[in-house]
Amino acid sequence: MEGSMRMGRLLAVWSEWEIRVLVLTSLALQVFLLFSAGIRKRNVSALLGLLLWLAYLLADSIAIYALGYLSQTRVPTGVNAQSHRIQAFWAPFLLLHLGGQDTITAFSIEDNELWKRHLLSLISQVVLATYVFAKSRPGADILAPAVFMFLSGIVKYGERTWALKCASMDNLRSGMVTTPDPGPNFAKFMEEFRFTSQAGLHAEIVIEPERRGGVTAAAIAEEDVDYDKVITDARRFFDTFKRLFVNLILSFQDRTRSQATFLRLKQDQAYKMIEIELSLMYDTLHSKAAVIHTWYGRMFRCVTLLSTSAACILFNVQAKGRYNESYNGIDICITNLLFGGALCLEVYAIGVMLISYWTYAALQGCNSPALSRLIFQSIEYFRPERRPKWSNLMAQHNLISYCLHDRATLLTNVLAMFGLKGHWDIWMYTQHIDVLPELKTMVFKELKDKAVSIVDNAESYRKFSNHRGQWALQCKGYYDEFGWSVEVEFDESILLWHIATDLCFHFDDGNDADAKAKAKQDVDISRAVSNYMLFLLVARPFMLTAGIGQIRFGDTCAEARIFFDREVARPNEHAAAKMVLDVNVEIAPRDVKGDRSKSVLFDACRLAKRLLVLPPGKRWRLIRVVWVEILCYAACKCQSNFHAKQLSNGGELLTVVWFLMAHLGMGEQYRIEAGHARAKLIVEKN
Structure with missing residues (x-):
């Protein structure tokens, strides 16, 4: 009661x-x-x-x-x-x-x-x-x-x-759809041509293509641009390049205007401009x-x-x-x-x-310098130039480490019953590191050099975006030896180079530590990109080209676990790498096992052994340039809506690289490579 x-x-x-x-x-x-x-x-x-x-x-x-x-x-x-x-x-x-x-x-x-x-x-x-x-x-x-x-x-x-x-x-x-453009009046021109011919006059059509402005390599010189100019230019370019997020095309005029700015920017300013543009895109998609x-x-x-x-x-x-x-x-x-x-x-x-970029950029068109200066000072205080506008992090997931540390427990068995084991693995075995400044420098330098070298060849821009290691191997002179590893399906290529990079890293760790120390920058970049690309393959497969990456990853992990379990105690990563490298791979694994299992563990071992023949310096330079090219390929092949989706999750390095490539004129979004032809009718008396 x-x-x-x-x-x-x-x-x-x-x-x-x-x-x-x-x-x-x-x-x-x-x-x-x-x-x-x-x-x-x-x-x-x-x-x-x-x-x-x-x-x-x-x-x-x-x-x-x-x-x-x-x-x-x-x-x-x-x-x-x-x-x-x-x-x-x-x-x-x-x-x-x-x-x-x-x-x-x-x-x-x-x-x-x-x-x-x-x-x-x-x-x-x-x-x-x-x-x-x-x-x-x-x-x-x-x-x-x-x-x-x-x-x-x-x-x-x-x-x-x-x-x-x-x-x-x-x-x-x-x-964002542009105003319909019918082009020059073809019917009227041909009618004049017919009348001229019927009158007994000799008529000749002379075509003058639209004049294309461009930036020549000799004219390129880096300039130090102030933060306020970076904000203004970012807002101006945003109106053009936001079309990438809805799969609209760009023209050679857009490429020329963007290159005229970006080829003159220093690395930090170029990345800052892209960060501001992506921040504006986030605001457009997720705020008022x-x-x-x-x-x-x-x-x-x-x-x-x-x-x-x-x-x-x-x-x-x-x-x-x-x-x-x-x-x-x-x-x-x-x-x-x-x-x-x-x-x-x-x-x-x-x-x-x-105190937003929107307001400051809008004030540039008004005659109010005092107010504009006040807004800019507020932006400098609350949103300083040195602070990243995105997470500036890259996720790291490592196959060998995952296979060695993942153990079957009651919790993981229960999660597997409900289909949540994959999410648990990603959360447990993924770390985040700062994007290496050296990696940013190399990506910018590589893309900038390519943009300068092919600035007048539109088809070369498109070909470059289709390379996923081939161009790097050809330039280094190793395509005949390693080309097979980048001609397979993209997800298979990522797994091959990821495992091979790890095997080379642990081999150098125990056998040639001095040489690895000299190549430390190349090693750090290679490992960071390698682990990042594997994370995308496992956790963000929608950001890569269609394939069976998750199946291939699962089969490879299964074979690795069985192989490592031969030892009484689980080996550490260095010992595990040595175990793999000790396997005789003179015969291709597929010729022995068939192709039902999609594991690439020992195919990667074959690749690693061939890489280990090279001197450490050359080896790590080669691995580095291949990984950077794989990163750029993945960036431009990812669908635009998936790039947009990641803006609310801290952003992705892949998206930053994609936008940088677009600003430097590379990618498949440039579909208008010629303007209106100027046709002239030259009439001569017989």
Whole structure:
């Protein structure tokens, strides 16, 4: 009996506090989303991603549930009626929360495609909130503040829906399609040619191709560009190169303009410009940037700030003396907390909007140098040039290490039953390291040298993007010996070179440590790219060309485990590599085993043994250039929507390389290699 009474009291307390807890939780989630959402483009933390995902889903669910709760609450009479009226006044605040924050409208790019659902939700929730408020029969003291809050809530919710629509792939693509170009009037020209011929005159057509500007190697000289110029140029190029994300083509004019800038940039400035462009693309896809950085977006921001401020003032000034008598003090405190939260979030969002790259670039077209300078100084302070605009990390996954340390346990067996073992392995056996400055330097130098050497040959640009080690081997003179390893399927080539790189590394570690120390930079780059490409093969297979990489990886791991288990105790990585290298591979494994198993463990051993014949310096230079070429090939072959998808997960080195290649004129997106031909009709009398 006593337990039932205690439970009844708890239920009564919860019934009184339920709506209060809901609106305060909704506000807390909005605060978390505003301050944390923008971090994820520079952070690869799985915990942060999980928390943001939960907050993003719960924010809408709780606000909608709270509105539904208020709509189902019976309007009380007497003293309790006043308390219900002030709780009904929270309905427009819930609309404001449904409008979300400027820093996040979509958790993933797929959410943008649901903008029609959000439009329907906007209409239904506005109707529901209006019904909740009207049902409470509000007095004149609450009506005026409620009108202003409804205005703010509807505007914010409308902004979110419009931002989702603007970021949907169909809308992005249609907004970037160029004006239809029919070209020169062919029918009219040929009609003149026919009339001239019929008149007995000799006519000859002379074609003058459109003049193509270009950058010659002799004219290229590096220049030191200031940070403000980098921001302005990044914003200018973004309008052109964002077309890559929706699979639209570029022209030779776009290549020429980009090369004229990028071939003169220093390495750090080139990467910084690309980082800013990718940051702008993230803003376009996942925030309200496409809306708030327009004239009407700025106007709406002023409307919501002024409207919320007016509602707060009216609520606390109008009929002030009656509040303590008519309304519950706790509800008044919660209402003022909602006002304070709304105003603080609005002011913070406006501050973030003002010190953005969008705003600074827009001010360059206005005659306001003082304001422009102030904004730039704020950007330098809050977003300094030296701070990466993405995670600047590359994931590392190593096959031999994984095979040696992965053990069957009760937990892994249970995870395997539910198909989660792969996710567990990736989480357990993947590390992240900073992108090596030496790797950035080498990629930039290699791509820049190629761009200069083939600057006038459009077909060579396209051929270069199709090389995945062949060009490097040919230049070094080792194609006849190692060409087979890069002519197989791409995923097989990655596994072959990954295992071979590891075997060479551990062989040098025990036999020629001095030589390896001299080639330390080449070794570090090779190992970093090797482990990164294996991570992509295992964890991000959608970013590579279609193949059976995961099957091949699984078969190779299975064979490696059986091979290593021959020892009584599991060997360490150095001993495991020595065991593999000790195997006689004079006969190709496929000739002995057949091709049912897709394992490449001992094919990689054959490759490693041939590489070990070379002197350490030459060996590691060769491995390094092959891996860099494999990295560039993977970057330009990855589908654009998968590049876009990774922007919200801290970014990928692959995406940075892809964008750098595009700016230097390489890739398959350049499809217009000639402009309008200028045809002249030369008429000669017979």
